[in-house]
Amino acid sequence: MNNKFRTCSRYSAKLFAAGMLLVAGATAIHAPAAAAKTKTKKTVPQQAPATPVASSVRFSDFNDVKVFIQELQAKHILDEAAANRFFSEAVHLEKVKQLIKPAPAGKPKNWQAYRSRFIESIRIEKGLRFWEENEATLARAEAEFGIPQEIIVGLIGIETLYGRNTGNFRVADALATLAFDYPETPNKEARQRFFRDELEALLVMAQQSQSDPFAYKGSYAGAIGLPQFMPGSILRYAVDYDRDGKIDLANSPADAIGSVANYLAKHGWKKSIPVAFPAALLLPQDHPSIKEAIDRGLKATFSYDQISAIAGISTRDIPVQISYGLIDLQNGSAPDEFWVGTENFYAITQYNRSYFYAMSVYELGRIIKITKEK
Numbered sequence: 001m002n003n004k005f006r007t008c009s010r011y012s013a014k015l016f017a018a019g020m021l022l023v024a025g026a027t028a029i030h031a032p033a034a035a036a037k038t039k040t041k042k043t044v045p046q047q048a049p050a051t052p053v054a055s056s057v058r059f060s061d062f063n064d065v066k067v068f069i070q071e072l073q074a075k076h077i078l079d080e081a082a083a084n085r086f087f088s089e090a091v092h093l094e095k096v097k098q099l100i101k102p103a104p105a106g107k108p109k110n111w112q113a114y115r116s117r118f119i120e121s122i123r124i125e126k127g128l129r130f131w132e133e134n135e136a137t138l139a140r141a142e143a144e145f146g147i148p149q150e151i152i153v154g155l156i157g158i159e160t161l162y163g164r165n166t167g168n169f170r171v172a173d174a175l176a177t178l179a180f181d182y183p184e185t186p187n188k189e190a191r192q193r194f195f196r197d198e199l200e201a202l203l204v205m206a207q208q209s210q211s212d213p214f215a216y217k218g219s220y221a222g223a224i225g226l227p228q229f230m231p232g233s234i235l236r237y238a239v240d241y242d243r244d245g246k247i248d249l250a251n252s253p254a255d256a257i258g259s260v261a262n263y264l265a266k267h268g269w270k271k272s273i274p275v276a277f278p279a280a281l282l283l284p285q286d287h288p289s290i291k292e293a294i295d296r297g298l299k300a301t302f303s304y305d306q307i308s309a310i311a312g313i314s315t316r317d318i319p320v321q322i323s324y325g326l327i328d329l330q331n332g333s334a335p336d337e338f339w340v341g342t343e344n345f346y347a348i349t350q351y352n353r354s355y356f357y358a359m360s361v362y363e364l365g366r367i368i369k370i371t372k373e374k
Contacts, residue, residue, distance in 0.1 A: 134254070158364060298346050300341060326340060
């Protein structure tokens with residue numbers, strides 16, 4: 001999803017040096033070419049996408065850019081001349097600023113409307129095909145990381161419709177725009193820091209692969225490839241799962257599958273436990289215990305006995321030794337829908353911090369699996 005922003009720490013010179021050793025040894029971060037039409041990979045020259053229409057806004061006019069260039073120099077990522085060349089070529093994108101703005105307040109959230117956008121016939125059909133074409137790789141990822149195949153299939157389907165909607169922005173332009181000219185919002189300072197970290201990560205990736213940083217294409221928020229990883233997540237969690245010596249999330253389904261599995265495994269996924277169960281409240285929705293349960297956030301903190309005291313669960317096959325959380329799916333003017341989620345549900349929310357998102361991944365994967373087994 002293009003609205004995801006994964007937590008990213010600043011990249012030190014030590015990280016960069018480690019990344020260069022990785023390239024020298026085996027695996028590189030590969031700047032994506034155009035999507036391949038067949039499974040056969042061909043080595044082609046990496047060319048940057050066409051430069052966007054020039055903007056009247058110049059990054060050299062931003063004082064923060066000068067400070068950022070000094071930081072890049074100190075971390076041995078780019079020297080001053082190379083950094084100045086980068087920012088002279090980077091294009092400010094007003095469209096990116098408009099797309100990143102939050103939706104206007106006042107419109108109630110509606111899970112059923114959201115669900116209908118993503119749990120649809122085309123995603124189920126393409127998900128079945130994706131699963132069939134990559135069954136061996138999905139089975140290997142499940143065995144190695146413990147992530148069920150349907151969760152990986154569901155997540156990639158929600159993210160990009162199996163590579164159909166990966167984004168057509170030059171990632172360097174999008175990240176530079178958001179790093180130094182984020183729209184006026186209450187969290188502007190934090191968001192700009194985040195996107196500066198991601199821009200730095202992009203430049204580290206380009207250094208590691210000795211590629212043009214403008215060769216990467218992705219979403220308006222800078223997410224790349226089938227699983228829409230931000231550059232920082234690529235550096236930390238992406239894997240060369242097809243073992244061809246490079247990481248290519250744009251053209252390699254295997255790399256996308258392995259990287260998604262690795263990400264979820266590193267963010268709390270527990271092997272062999274369920275994800276979520278439909279539930280009915282046992283107390284009024286405005287009861288303090290319900291409100292407190294909802295406000296606990298994206299984590300499973302209730303024991304089985306505690307969650308059972310406030311929510312009736314519609315199955316007897318629920319483990320009693322694990323932790324749970326209460327999931328509230330708002331439906332506009334209609335009654336809210338409630339589920340009980342395990343640590344695995346909340347692991348999905350670490351990919352995108354949204355109950356709607358995590359539930360759609362779970363639902364799409366579950367439906368594709370049922371359809372596949374018929």
